Structure formats: C-alpha cells, structure tokens
Amino acid sequence: MNKTVNQKAWFLVLPVLILVGFSAVIPLMTVVNYSVQDTFGNNVFFWAGLDWFRDMLESERMWNALGRQLVFSGIILAIEVPLGIFVALNMPKKGFWASFCLVLMSLPLLIPWNVVGTIWQIFGRVDIGLLGYVLAKLGVNYNYTQNVIDAWATVIVMDVWHWTSLVALLAYAGLQSIPDAYYQAAKIDQASRWKVFRFIELPKMAGVLMIAILLRFMDSFMIYTEPFVVTGGGPGNATTFLSIDLVKMALGQFDLGPAAAFSLMYFLVILLISWVFYTVMTNLDKRDGV
Amino acid sequence: MSDVTSAPGAASIPGDVSAAEPQARTRRRFRPNGSMIVMVLYLLFLMLPIYWLLNMSLKTNAEILSGFSLWPRNLTLANYEKILSDPSWYMGYVNSIIYVTMNTVLSIVVALPAAYAFSRYRFMGDKHLFFWLLTNRMAPPAVFALPFFQLYSSVGLFDTHIAVALAHTLFNVPLAVWILEGFMRGVPREIDETAYIDGYSFPKFFVKIFMPLIASGIGVAAFFCFMFSWVELLLSRTLTSVDAKPIAATMTRTVSASGLDWGVLAAAGVLTILPGALVIWFVRNYIAKGFALGRV
Numbered sequence: 001m002n003k004t005v006n007q008k009a010w011f012l013v014l015p016v017l018i019l020v021g022f023s024a025v026i027p028l029m030t031v032v033n034y035s036v037q038d039t040f041g042n043n044v045f046f047w048a049g050l051d052w053f054r055d056m057l058e059s060e061r062m063w064n065a066l067g068r069q070l071v072f073s074g075i076i077l078a079i080e081v082p083l084g085i086f087v088a089l090n091m092p093k094k095g096f097w098a099s100f101c102l103v104l105m106s107l108p109l110l111i112p113w114n115v116v117g118t119i120w121q122i123f124g125r126v127d128i129g130l131l132g133y134v135l136a137k138l139g140v141n142y143n144y145t146q147n148v149i150d151a152w153a154t155v156i157v158m159d160v161w162h163w164t165s166l167v168a169l170l171a172y173a174g175l176q177s178i179p180d181a182y183y184q185a186a187k188i189d190q191a192s193r194w195k196v197f198r199f200i201e202l203p204k205m206a207g208v209l210m211i212a213i214l215l216r217f218m219d220s221f222m223i224y225t226e227p228f229v230v231t232g233g234g235p236g237n238a239t240t241f242l243s244i245d246l247v248k249m250a251l252g253q254f255d256l257g258p259a260a261a262f263s264l265m266y267f268l269v270i271l272l273i274s275w276v277f278y279t280v281m282t283n284l285d286k287r288d289g290v
Numbered sequence: 291m292s293d294v295t296s297a298p299g300a301a302s303i304p305g306d307v308s309a310a311e312p313q314a315r316t317r318r319r320f321r322p323n324g325s326m327i328v329m330v331l332y333l334l335f336l337m338l339p340i341y342w343l344l345n346m347s348l349k350t351n352a353e354i355l356s357g358f359s360l361w362p363r364n365l366t367l368a369n370y371e372k373i374l375s376d377p378s379w380y381m382g383y384v385n386s387i388i389y390v391t392m393n394t395v396l397s398i399v400v401a402l403p404a405a406y407a408f409s410r411y412r413f414m415g416d417k418h419l420f421f422w423l424l425t426n427r428m429a430p431p432a433v434f435a436l437p438f439f440q441l442y443s444s445v446g447l448f449d450t451h452i453a454v455a456l457a458h459t460l461f462n463v464p465l466a467v468w469i470l471e472g473f474m475r476g477v478p479r480e481i482d483e484t485a486y487i488d489g490y491s492f493p494k495f496f497v498k499i500f501m502p503l504i505a506s507g508i509g510v511a512a513f514f515c516f517m518f519s520w521v522e523l524l525l526s527r528t529l530t531s532v533d534a535k536p537i538a539a540t541m542t543r544t545v546s547a548s549g550l551d552w553g554v555l556a557a558a559g560v561l562t563i564l565p566g567a568l569v570i571w572f573v574r575n576y577i578a579k580g581f582a583l584g585r586v
Contacts, residue, residue: 020423127355133358263432270430
C-alpha cells in the first residue's frame with residue numbers, strides 16, 4: 001500500500017508514545033541508573049562505572065543461567081517446531097472438525113501461566129497425579145522435585161504441551177493459504193508426498209514458520225512463571241533460567257547493581273532478536289505486498 | 291473444478307486431469323485415517339492434564355489424598371463453593387477482572403489512532419517507532435519487575451488496580467497496535483478518501499465508518515489484550531499485596547502457605563481457564579493471527 005507522508009500523524013501516535021514511554025522508558029532509565037552505581041544503604045549512591053557489568057560478565061552464576069536458558073530454548077524449539085508442523089499437516093482442512101481441533105488446540109494457549117504450572121505440578125505428582133502415578137507404577141523412579149533430569153523433563157514436556165499448538169496454528173494458517181492449483185500441479189507431476197511437503201508446503205510456510213520460531217524463542221527466553229510454579233528453579237539451581245535468576249537477584253536479595261547490569265545485558269539480547277524478528281516481518285510484508 | 295472435468299477435450303490432456311476429482315476423493319478418504327490417529331493422540335495429550343485438573347477439582351481433599359482414581363467417586367462441588375463464598379478467594383477474581391478490563395480498554399483506545407497512523411501515513415521516525423513498540427512486546431517482565439515496583443511505590447499507586455493495568459500496557463499496547471495495524475492495512479484507502487469527499491471529519495469518519503469496518507480486528511485485539519493481561523503473573527504479583535491481589539497470586543501464595551488443599555487449588559485453576567474457554571469459539575480463526583501480531 002502506498003502511504004502518504006503526513007507529519008501530523010504524530011498526533012495520532014502521541015498517546016501510545018506517552019503511555020508506553022511512561023511504562024517502558026522510565027523503568028529502563030531506573031535500571032540504567034542502578035547499573036552504574038553502588039550503595040552502602042540508606043539510599044546513598046555513588047558512581048561505580050562499569051564495575052557491575054564487569055562483575056556480571058565474570059560471574060559464573062549468570063553464565064550458568066544463560067547456558068541453561070539456551071539449552072532449554074534449543075530443546076523446546078527442536079521439539080515444538082517439527083511436532084507443530086507435523087500436527088498442522090494432519091489437521092482437518094475444513095468443516096466442523098477443523099474448528100473443533102482449532103478450539104481444543106488453542107485451549108492450552110489461553111490458560112494462565114501459573115495455572116499451567118499448577119496443572120503440571122499436580123499431574124506429575126507421584127501420589128495424586130496421573131503422569132507421576134503411571135510412571136511410578138511402571139517402575140520409573142520419577143520425582144521432579146528431587147531429580148534434576150526429571151525436573152528438566154517435566155519443564156520441557158510442560159512447555160511442549162503449552163506452546164506446540166501455537167506453532168501448529170501458525171503452520172496451519174500458512175498451509176491454508178496455499179492455492180489448490182499447486183497441489184494439482186504436483187499431482188500432474190506425480191510428486192511424492194515428501195516432495196509436495198519439501199517443495200510446496202515448506203517454502204510456502206517459511207514466512208509464518210519464521211514468525212513461530214522467533215516468537216517461541218523470545219517467549220521461552222523470558223520464561224518465568226511455569227518453571228517457577230513447578231520446580232521453583234530447583235532442584236538446586238537446575239531449572240533456574242534467566243528470568244528466575246534475575247527475579248531472585250533483584251527482588252529476593254535486592255542486589256540492585258548486579259541485577260540492573262544483568263537486566264541490561266538480558267535486554268540487549270532481546271533487542272537483537274527483536275530486530276531479526278522485525279526484519280523478517282517487514283520482508284514478509286514486502287513480499288505479500290507485491 | 292467441475293468446469294475443468296467437463297471441459298471438452300479434458301480427457302486428452304496428459305496426466306489425466308479429468309480423473310483428479312475421484313482421486314482426490316480417495317486420497318481424502320484414505321488420509322484421515324493416519325491423520326485422525328495423530329490428531330486424536332495429540333488432542334489427548336493436550337486434554338489429559340486439563341481433565342486431571344477438572345477431576346481433582348471435583349474431589350474432596352480427603353479423597354484426593356486417600357487414594358488414586360481416574361474419576362471422582364463422590365462428586366462434590368464443595369471446592370467451588372469454598373472459592374465462591376470466601377472473599378480472600380473470589381476477590382482475587384474480581385481484582386483480576388478489574389485490572390484486566392481497565393488495561394484492555396486503555397490499550398485499545400490509545401492503540402486505535404496509532405495503528406491508523408502507522409497503516410496510512412508515513413512520518414518522521416515511523417519505522418523506528420514501530421520497531422520500538424515491538425521491543426516492548428518482547429521485553430522480559432523480569433527486567434521491569436523491580437523498576438515498576440519502585441516507580442509505582444514512589445507515586446503511591448502500589449497495590450492498586452491502576453498500577454497493574456498501567457504496567458501491563460507495556461506489552462499490551464504494542465500488541466494492540468501491531469494487531470490493529472495488521473487488520474487496518476486490509477481496508478482500502480479509497481474508503482477514507484470517499485468519506486473525506488463526502489464531508490466527514492476525521493473523528494466522525496473514524497468512529498462511524500472505519501471502526502465498524504475493522505470490528506473483528508478490534509475484537510481480536512481486545513481478546514489478546516485481555517488474555518495476555520489475564521495470564522501474566524510476575525508483574526501483577528510484584529505490584530500488589532492485599533487490595534488488588536490477582537487470582538494468580540492468590541493461588542501461588544496458598545501453595546507456599548498452610549497445608550495444601552489440592553481440591554480448592556484445582557478448582558481455582560479451572561475457574562481461571564473458563565474466560566478463555568468461553569470466548570475461544572468466537573476467535574478460533576484469528577488465534578494464529580493474534581499471536582503472530584496480525585501478520586498471518
């Protein structure tokens with residue numbers, strides 16, 4: 001769409017600017033402020049330069065949390081993306097059953113995150129939860145509050161349960177937009193099912209899949225509530241991801257300086273991924289626009 | 291399709307185009323078998339944990355702890371009664387609904403004109419602004435928890451509904467702007483121009499002509515603002531203590547406090563799922579679009 005240049009449009013954007021500025025810029029400035037100062041208490045602050053950043057970059061705690069975070073995000077992406085595509089390919093194309101599947105699949109997406117945690121907390125308990133009970137009956141020594149591997153497995157399965165539908169729904173939307181003619185052409189060429197997927201469906205889905213992957217990466221990168229409710233970051237620090245660690249540091253121990261430096265570096269990573277996301281989105285718009 | 295099959299000479303086209311229709315039908319009859327199994331398994335995987343929560347919510351605590359059963363032996367609504375009669379529980383829902391509604395209204399009202407500006411005009415810094423909004427949607431709440439706490443404490447808004455509603459605009463306003471812009475770009479410009487020629491002023495045109503045209507977009511944006519504010523826990527818990535405590539925080543605090551009443555906890559969980567489950571049918575075709583910020 002060809003847009004006209006109109007500087008007065010700024011007035012339409014102004015309310016958003018003020019509101020989001022109030023709730024984003026002021027807090028962020030506070031964080032910046034804390035990140036370069038130190039205190040002996042009593043609200044007396046003095047300049048600390050980049051000490052906190054240096055501290056954080058050398059702190060094993062942050063690198064460990066970052067490592068866990070990356071492993072977690074990597075695993076859930078590796079499971080959710082293929083599974084989501086697979087589910088989308090198998091969804092009914094239209095009619096009542098398509099709507100039925102859409103509704104049931106969307107349900108986990110709309111459950112409050114702490115309730116997702118609660119559901120799996122109950123579901124995984126050996127005494128009262130279906131999953132834990134069945135596993136215990138099968139002779140598996142499963143205990144997500146004590147055993148590191150079990151805790152990880154629970155958190156990952158929970159995330160797969162929670163978010164695979166999002167990937168599936170986006171992939172499904174991508175599939176729906178493929179004109180029938182493509183399939184007919186493939187049929188005339190006697191293409192195999194795999195070739196249809198590889199050369200028609202996958203390229204046509206690429207745009208929405210990119211959105212799905214980036215969204216999942218971003219959201220898993222700042223996951224807090226679900227693992228917090230289920231494992232509380234434990235056992236030990238095994239499931240303490242970046243956000244959990246940051247909240248522990250900032251609100252639990254009130255280590256303002258390190259927490260602020262941590263926050264800013266965290267935010268920079270997010271900014272970088274947002275930029276990739278934005279580029280993908282605008283490229284997609286351009287392609288659709290032509 | 292039927293036109294093609296009945297077209298004269300269709301049978302002479304190599305690849306037997308006229309046979310496409312029956313073949314497609316056999317494929318359709320065959321494929322659901324495999325697909326159906328996949329879908330049933332997947333939906334089972336999705337529904338089982340939810341069923342289990344429902345199951346627990348209909349049992350008494352004694353029954354939950356005394357033994358394992360796949361369905362409630364003596365069905366009871368006592369857990370729901372407890373929640374709906376105890377102010378410390380049901381006020382959690384009231385608080386949540388108050389700040390979620392405030393946030394949704396606020397987000398949509400400020401996002402509408404902005405989305406219009408982004409979809410229709412080019413102005414200084416528009417692209418940067420649009421990107422900046424996106425970064426706020428993506429910003430981790432954990433980064434903002436402490437500064438929000440201090441900001442709202444210092445202006446005396448701590449533990450009020452307004453504080454949570456304002457804090458949630460951080461990610462909901464950008465979300466609403468992006469979703470609405472996605473819908474608005476689908477409305478042809480000619481409509482705007484015709485309205486101006488007909489002598490409509492901008493506000494009158496916007497409310498009377500433009501908003502009805504993107505009604506579904508407004509609905510979807512409102513739904514997603516509602517949802518994201520409803521499911522968020524970290525900020526709403528940090529910014530409240532007693533008067534505006536949301537249901538999500540009530541639930542986590544019960545877990546850490548006195549002995550666990552699993553039945554009541556499960557019932558509270560089921561009640562938080564309800565609002566989403568009630569409207570989901572109406573937005574089913576827009577869920578992907580909403581999550582993808584109006585870009586699918």
